[in-house]
Amino acid sequence: MNYRHAYHAGNFADVVKHAVLARLVEYLKQKDKAFRVIDTHAGIGRYNLASVEAGKTGEWQTGIGRLVESALEPQAAALLQPYLEAVRARNPDGGLKYYPGSPLIVRHLLRNQDRLTAIELHPEDAARLKSVFAGDFQTRVIELDGWLALGAQLPPKEKRGLVLIDPPFEEEGEFSRLVEGLQKAHRRWPGGIYALWYPIKDRKAVTAFRTALTETGIPKLLDIAFEIRPASNEPSLDGSGLVVVNPPYTLESELRLMLPVLHKALALRQPSRWSLDWLAGE
Numbered sequence: 001m002n003y004r005h006a007y008h009a010g011n012f013a014d015v016v017k018h019a020v021l022a023r024l025v026e027y028l029k030q031k032d033k034a035f036r037v038i039d040t041h042a043g044i045g046r047y048n049l050a051s052v053e054a055g056k057t058g059e060w061q062t063g064i065g066r067l068v069e070s071a072l073e074p075q076a077a078a079l080l081q082p083y084l085e086a087v088r089a090r091n092p093d094g095g096l097k098y099y100p101g102s103p104l105i106v107r108h109l110l111r112n113q114d115r116l117t118a119i120e121l122h123p124e125d126a127a128r129l130k131s132v133f134a135g136d137f138q139t140r141v142i143e144l145d146g147w148l149a150l151g152a153q154l155p156p157k158e159k160r161g162l163v164l165i166d167p168p169f170e171e172e173g174e175f176s177r178l179v180e181g182l183q184k185a186h187r188r189w190p191g192g193i194y195a196l197w198y199p200i201k202d203r204k205a206v207t208a209f210r211t212a213l214t215e216t217g218i219p220k221l222l223d224i225a226f227e228i229r230p231a232s233n234e235p236s237l238d239g240s241g242l243v244v245v246n247p248p249y250t251l252e253s254e255l256r257l258m259l260p261v262l263h264k265a266l267a268l269r270q271p272s273r274w275s276l277d278w279l280a281g282e
């Protein structure tokens, strides 16, 4: 496990993932009934954008750095507000010194009745995450293999909620593990919302992943693809995707307002595109 999210925190892929994540949490809040968010690959929670790691890649500057400098159209600004509020909450003195990872973004948005389970396998990262949430009775941090959690932690007792599956893609076979993980999880909890992150780097692998998801027979799969530049000659992160299973009925129309605005702010080189496709309907 060499992957360290500190090099990438706040990049374009984090921005898109976290903006969608915040919309999913906001949807769950429309009913009073409690829900749980399970983050199977949670990271360290809080990222210092002045760290050596963040400075080495500078990726956040073309991600959250650009977004906060962009003039946003009002409808998209309203949809992005919960996410941007979560970022601002980590930077109470203004500016952008810290970036919240997925567990802190979710936690910022939870109500008193809601719960978060954050899972992280790397012992050092899990320890840091535990210290971020020390004393927080609404959040449980578990040092565990996130793929196992898709069995052991599902369904949650609240029977409402969301599972974020955001693996590092540092090892071969991660696309297959995502498909198998979703199948296992969906068998245990067909009614949950799932968000599966994937890189757009190897286009053939992405096409095969989408086909494999369709072939699972799992209904209601909405695929969000967000590319910041045309395909590179050498493998590099040209875009990222998120497959949302059981998306809220409001999500597609929200994304049609949000994604063009994010794309305008974050695209690095044209031609590049974003798209929304149903890999499986009802």
Ligand SMILES: C[S@@+](CC[C@H](N)C(=O)[O-])C[C@H]1O[C@@H](n2cnc3c(N)ncnc32)[C@H](O)[C@@H]1O
Pocket (backbone or CB within 6 Å): 001, 003, 005, 014, 017, 039, 040, 041, 042, 043, 044, 045, 100, 101, 102, 103, 119, 120, 121, 122, 125, 144, 145, 146, 147, 166, 167, 168
């Ligand atoms: C892409 S990062 C997570 C970023 C985080 N979800 C966010 O959006 O802020 C992936 C994380 O998964 C952790 N990890 C790697 N393999 C894992 C596994 N099998 N189970 C749980 N966590 C794992 C890595 O240590 C890393 O912190």
